[in-house]
């Protein structure tokens with residue numbers, strides 16, 4: 001069994017990006033600028049936005065964090081998005097999800113200029129991704145493809161079962177694994193809460209991508225020998241004996257499943273750090289596009 005080490009690969013990617021940014025600086029070029037809007041102060045969002053800002057500093061990007069109170073109205077947020085859309089110094093920005101209930105998430109994601117949508121959530125980018133991948137691929141699916149590629153995981157003709165059909169992971173992942181090319185050319189089953197006989201379907205999978213958010217949902221007896229396991233689930237479990245007062249766990253019962261799998265991503269240290277690294281890659285792409293237009 002081989003660990004798909006997201007922490008190691010994300011650091012390699014950040015080192016590669018840092019070298020590119022240093023060259024831009026030497027040539028006196030503008031360096032990439034990533035902004036994030038955080039509405040409210042949800043613990044997990046603060047952690048993730050924090051690591052995004054720290055990663056920007058590590059690779060030499062400019063970064064801007066816009067904090068807005070959890071009482072922010074939809075109109076106030078839409079106005080802020082319009083401001084960032086127009087701000088030529090900002091190459092890409094994200095609106096950290098989830099948003100408070102008074103704000104319509106779909107409306108917000110549609111308001112982001114697709115040209116700055118480094119999350120790849122805008123329908124325009126989703127459509128292009130499905131066509132020819134010529135644009136921002138959502139960071140988590142992009143990170144999974146990168147891991148499969150770096151570890152040379154065979155996906156051609158394999159049966160991939162995606163568990164969970166979220167807009168930001170499950171649905172794009174099912175399209176990307178079924179596309180022409182590698183990693184891809186896989187036969188994909190997208191499962192969800194209405195899927196019948198889900199355990200029977202999972203038992204046939206060569207590759208399982210679990211993006212459910214249900215701790216230890218995937219048990220060893222559910223998968224076949226040598227399956228490739230990608231754990232996207234990241235759930236915080238309160239535990240006072242832990243330093244941070246919680247520990248995080250994935251959808252996969254890692255200890256037992258790893259005894260049967262051929263490849264497996266750990267949580268933490270797997271898909272999570274890759275999400276950050278690929279967001280930086282998308283921001284670099286945005287900068288290169290803006291520079292070539294000048």
Ligand SMILES: Nc1nc(=O)c2c([nH]1)NC[C@@H]1CN(c3ccc(C(=O)N[C@@H](CCC(=O)O)C(=O)O)cc3)C=[N+]21
Pocket residue numbers: 047048051094095096097098119139140234248267268269270271272273275276
């Ligand atoms: N507009 C938007 N874009 C996102 O990409 C986005 C989002 N909203 N909302 C939430 C999800 C989740 N997400 C993660 C990023 C990093 C880790 C990560 O670095 N996890 C570490 C552990 C971090 C910890 O200690 O909790 C790991 O898995 O090793 C996890 C999850 C990005 N998301």
